[in-house]
Every structure is written in structure tokens, then in C-alpha cells.
Amino acid sequence: MQSDDNLPRIALTDPATFARAAERFHDVDVVDALNAADPDAAARVLESMPVERAAVILEHPGLDRVDELIGRLPLDHAAGLLRPMSADRRADVVRRLREPLRSSLLARLDPAIRASLEQLLSYPPESAGRIMTTEYVAVPADWTVEQALRHIRAVGGRMETIYAIYILDPATSRLARAISLRELILADGAATVMSVGPARRLISVSPTTDREEVTRLISKYDLIAVPVIDETGRMLGIVTVDDVLDAIVEEDTEDAQKFGGMEALAEPYMRIGFATMIKKRAGWLCALFLSEMLTASAMQSFQNELERAVVLALFIPLIMSSGGNSGSQATSLVIRALALRELELGDWWRIALRELPTGATLGAILGLIGMVRIAVWQVAGIYDYGPHWRLVAATVGTALVGIVTFGSLSGSMLPFALKRIGFDPASASAPFVATLVDVTGLVIYFSVAYAILKGTLL
Numbered sequence: 280m281q282s283d284d285n286l287p288r289i290a291l292t293d294p295a296t297f298a299r300a301a302e303r304f305h306d307v308d309v310v311d312a313l314n315a316a317d318p319d320a321a322a323r324v325l326e327s328m329p330v331e332r333a334a335v336i337l338e339h340p341g342l343d344r345v346d347e348l349i350g351r352l353p354l355d356h357a358a359g360l361l362r363p364m365s366a367d368r369r370a371d372v373v374r375r376l377r378e379p380l381r382s383s384l385l386a387r388l389d390p391a392i393r394a395s396l397e398q399l400l401s402y403p404p405e406s407a408g409r410i411m412t413t414e415y416v417a418v419p420a421d422w423t424v425e426q427a428l429r430h431i432r433a434v435g436g437r438m439e440t441i442y443a444i445y446i447l448d449p450a451t452s453r454l455a456r457a458i459s460l461r462e463l464i465l466a467d468g469a470a471t472v473m474s475v476g477p478a479r480r481l482i483s484v485s486p487t488t489d490r491e492e493v494t495r496l497i498s499k500y501d502l503i504a505v506p507v508i509d510e511t512g513r514m515l516g517i518v519t520v521d522d523v524l525d526a527i528v529e530e531d532t533e534d535a536q537k538f539g540g541m542e543a544l545a546e547p548y549m550r551i552g553f554a555t556m557i558k559k560r561a562g563w564l565c566a567l568f569l570s571e572m573l574t575a576s577a578m579q580s581f582q583n584e585l586e587r588a589v590v591l592a593l594f595i596p597l598i599m600s601s602g603g604n605s606g607s608q609a610t611s612l613v614i615r616a617l618a619l620r621e622l623e624l625g626d627w628w629r630i631a632l633r634e635l636p637t638g639a640t641l642g643a644i645l646g647l648i649g650m651v652r653i654a655v656w657q658v659a660g661i662y663d664y665g666p667h668w669r670l671v672a673a674t675v676g677t678a679l680v681g682i683v684t685f686g687s688l689s690g691s692m693l694p695f696a697l698k699r700i701g702f703d704p705a706s707a708s709a710p711f712v713a714t715l716v717d718v719t720g721l722v723i724y725f726s727v728a729y730a731i732l733k734g735t736l737l
Contacts, residue, residue, distance in 0.1 A: 298328045337360055454483065494523045630692070635687075638686065
């Protein structure tokens with residue numbers, strides 16, 4: 280295998296030549312070239328490739344515009360490319376197709392493949408059923424090790440993985456145990472598969488289990504795959520570690536976009552249309568803008584104080600940003616801890632007790648820096664804050680303690696509140712927390728200023 284910068288040009292100018300040359304390149308290089316090519320040319324490349332090779336490329340998670348590429352292929356040829364794919368990848372590809380193309384392709388597939396597809400497509404989004412595959416190695420509990428190994432040699436090439444073997448009750452087909460290929464190979468060939476390896480608690484999930492929980496289980500127990508079973512204990516499929524990695528990338532992408540104060544994008548950035556981009560971003564932006572109007576209202580309420588002590592206005596950006604930054608830090612930490620199941624809803628009071636002293640300490644550090652800065656500027660003659668500059672410094676320092684404490688507390692509690700009412704905690708994005716803290720920060724700032732400067736500047 281090799282990599283070549285000329286691949287995109289070959290794909291655009293001579294699909295047949297590219298199809299012949301593709302055997303020498305890594306799958307990801309071929310995918311990158313097809314992504315850069317015109318959809319018609321990319322479809323011709325896939326049509327020119329051997330079916331097995333084209334199927335591997337088509338099911339690659341990095342390939343863009345899968346629906347467009349399949350739509351440009353002859354239906355019979357497209358159906359032929361779906362057949363050799365793994366079940367989960369095939370379902371993922373079909374899921375992206377629109378009607379009537381989806382129904383037309385399903386009608387051209389074998390009944391067994393079509394039934395498997397319809398089952399996988401029926402499960403809820405972001406569930407284990409959506410990312411599982413029905414291609415796994417399972418053997419009856421009364422088989423010997425030698426029988427199991429012969430079976431793996433016969434069917435292993437068609438399976439998603441052969442490193443995890445599942446043992447089923449021969450009478451009920453219920454999942455009884457899971458063993459590794461290593462344990463099977465090292466066991467006595469005449470022994471039964473049920474005697475292989477140490478007895479361990481069986482880790483499994485239902486098809487409706489959230490994929491984040493599947494990810495957590497695979498990570499916690501260091502599994503190659505986790506079996507998916509129905510309510511009777513019968514095995515439906517497995518979720519492999521590579522499926523989980525794809526899910527992690529998708530989840531992290533969604534969370535990162537929500538942290539930025541927008542709806543998650545369902546497609547790569549460059550494929551999002553102008554109207555869709557506006558729709559995804561405008562709603563949250565308008566909500567944040569309307570929320571910021573409360574900040575203007577808060578400042579209007581303290582108009583008289585500003586007129587009498589204009590020096591206070593110099594520190595408004597500093598005050599507001601400090602509270603918003605501390606709130607965003609707390610929000611990010613709590614959202615991640617909730618996602619990793621390090622925290623539960625009932626832990627909110629523990630987090631509150633932790634963030635109160637943390638916020639107060641951080642606020643004191645920033646407050647001290649702010650007071651020192653005012654003193655240095657005043658003494659050095661860089662800026663004259665007036666005869667009551669010491670009181671102004673005390674106002675800024677005290678206000679920062681209160682605002683950073685409030686920012687840390689509110690930023691840590693907001694994810695719990697959103698999760699409690701059924702919203703994604705990632706929606707407690709940094710801009711939303713910053714907006715909340717901006718309004719309350721102004722109230723805290725001017726309240727502290729009124730208490731300290733009353734009788735002097737106010």
C-alpha cells in the first residue's frame with residue numbers, strides 16, 4: 280500500500296485507471312480522493328472497482344455523500360455493493376438514503392439481508408440496536424473446543440470479529456457465556472466450550488440501551504465487543520469497539536457544536552447548505568441575543584450610579600468576562616463528568632458544596648489581581664481613578680469574589696437542571712452560561728459598589 284497526492288486528479292480524469300490503481304493504496308487514501316472528486320466521477324470509480332473492494336470503500340466511515348454516490352449507480356450494481364458489507368455498516372449506509380431510492384434498493388436484496396436491515400433500522404437513534412451488527416460467532420454450549428474452532432475457520436471471514444465467541448444454550452438459544460478466542464485456542468480440544476476460561480459475570484445490553492452507556496461498559500470492562508440481547512436473553516447482535524469509536528466521534532462532535540451555542544450538524548461542515556446553516560445557528564444566536572438584552576436592562580437600572588461614578592464602567596467588561604469564564608469552566612467539567620457517569624443527578628448537592636469554596640477561592644485570586652492592578656496604575660500615574668481609588672479597588676475585588684462564586688455555582692448546577700427536565704446537558708453551552716452570569720454579575724457588581732461607595736462616589 281502507498282499514498283499518492285495524484286489520486287484526486289486520477290479520480291477526476293480517468294475513473295477506470297483510478298479503479299485499477301486503487302488496489303495499491305490505503306482505503307483512507309481512496310476515500311479522501313473520492314471525497315475530493317465530483318460525485319459523478321466518484322460513482323464511476325466505484326462502478327469500475329471490483330465489488331468486494333468497492334463495498335469496503337463504500338462502508339468506510341470517512342466517505343462523504345454516500346447517498347449521492349449510490350443514487351448515481353445503477354440500482355442492481357448498488358444492491359450488489361450492499362450485499363458484502365457488514366450488517367451494521369450496511370444499515371448505516373441505507374439509513375442515509377432517501378425514498379424512493381431506499382425502498383428500491385431494499386427490494387433488490389436477499390430476503391434474509393432485507394429482514395436484518397429492517398430490524399437494525401427499527402431501533403431508536405443513538406441506541407445499541409442502531410450500531411450493532413448481526414454478524415458474530417456463536418456456538419452451542421454442548422460443543423467441544425475443537426468443534427468451535429472448526430466452525431470459526433468456516434465462518435470467520437464473514438464475521439465482524441472472531442475474537443469474542445458467544446456460547447448459546449442449545450435448547451433456548453439464550454446467551455450463556457462469552458469467551459475470547461485466546462481462551463478457546465489455549466483450551467483442551469476435547470473439553471466443552473462451557474468449561475473454557477474462568478466464570479465471569481456476563482456483560483450485555485439491550486437494543487434500546489443508549490450508545491453512551493455501551494461505550495462506558497466497553498471502556499470499563501476492556502471488552503472487544505458487548506452482546507446485545509432481548510428481554511428473554513436471546514442474542515440479537517454485538518456492538519464492537521470500532522462501532523463505539525465511531526459513536527464517540529459523533530457524540531463529541533455534537534457536544535462540541537452545542538458548546539458553541541448552536542444545534543448539532545448532521546453532516547460535515549462543507550456539506551451543510553446555506554439555509555440549513557442559518558437554521559442551525561440563528562435560533563440559539565437569537566436566544567442568546569434576547570438574553571443579553573437583560574444585561575442592557577440591568578445597566579439601565581444602574582444608570583444613576585454610572586453617571587455619578589463613571590469609573591465603575593471601566594471594569595464592567597472585566598467583571599462580566601470573569602464570571603462567564605468561571606461558569607463555563609464549571610459547566611464543561613460537570614457535563615463531561617455526567618457523560619462519563621462519574622456523577623448522577625443526586626450528586627448535585629455535593630457539586631454545589633464543592634463549587635462554592637472553589638468559586639470563592641478563584642474569585643479571591645482574581646479580586647486580588649484586580650486590586651493590585653488598580654493600585655499599580657494609580658501609584659505609577661498610568662491612570663487616575665480619583666481620590667477614592669482604594670474604595671474602587673475594594674469594590675472590584677469584592678465584586679469579583681461574589682461574581683466568580685456565582686458563576687461557578689450556576690455553571691455547575693445548570694447541567695443538572697437541564698438533565699433533570701430531559702434536555703441534553705451539553706445544551707448548557709458556554710455562551711448560555713456566560714449570558715446568565717452577565718446579567719447577575721452586573722447586579723452583584725453594582726450592589727457591592729453601592730454598599731462600599733455609598734457616601735463617597737455614590
